[in-house]
Amino acid sequence: MVTMSDVARLAGVSKMTVSNVVNNRAGVSEPVRRRVLEAIQESGYRLNVNARTLKAGRTGVIGFAVPGVDQAYFGMLGAHVIEAAKAHGFHVAIEQTGAGAEGEAATIAQSHKLQFDGLILSAVTLDPREQGQTWGDFPIVMLGERDFGASIDHVGMANEAGTRAATEHLVERGCTRIANVTGRSLEGVHVVSRRHRGYMEALEAAGIGPDPALVSLSGMGAEDGRKAVHTLHAAGVDFDGVVAVTDTVAMGVLRGLADLGLRCPEDVRVAGFDDIPYAVYTVPAITSVAPDHRWMAERAVSLIVSRIEDPSRPPEEHTAPFRLMVRESTG
16 A cells, blocks of 8 residues: 555655645645645555544545535635635535525535534525534534524624615615515525615615515526516516626626616616626626625634634624625616
8 A cells, every 4th residue: 555655755755745735734835746746646645534534533624515506606605615724724525405404404414424524504594593503513604694693603794784885876876766686585584685674774764765566576596687677677667776686686687677678777777796706797797795705715714613623612603894896787
């Protein structure tokens, strides 16, 4: 069996250097790292994961579970999580939950089974208070916009404040009939209801009475945004601005406006939320609420690491800072 010492001799480095490369630790120059990786490939060396786990008491892997890996937002956030985990010497395993409580609970169970050192879970429906924290001391950080009641480490976004800022921006640009194209339900506490609340707060502050006809309950996809515009137009609802629940929905809104021959921003101004990379490439580019996603990822990984080091510390709640990125869609 090829050993780490064999790899070190082949690469002309110390055994510690090989260990640093294998465990993705900092402090190894890129040329040396490449030489060690080439020696590993040439020698056929395979890391004995079970032995390492028993010796270190951990696997060096953090789970990252999201509703869907095909969604642009989670792809962007995943890249930041991987980068942040690497800085702490961890690898990341990505799982898809399907945005359901069953899938989210199964992901936690699977993380236990695979002996992950922790899990960052973007929860849509799971509530740890209802689960009774059956995972014990297993380090978990919840992402998402639910109210977890300080029962678990949580990193979220400024949903109300962000959407309020976007709506206020449309008011400042002269919009008086602002539609809210959002998710399917305003019941409960989640991303849709919280962002809708920010929209309502901005209207109230501007002295604009809410019009239920301007609230389009559609869904979270681009096609939902397109259909919402068609539905509003077919119902004869007049609107000169749109606050979309996400940038993905905002893209669909732009498509719907174009279908109907309406110009953005001349006829209708549009703002989104999340500031996904594609938002700057649409025509027009989308004005968007931009949470600091890198900050969120770094904070989530840091919470996992600190939970590993101190399982008894109290849960922490953090909200990411944000900026409003003003682009062509609002003029």
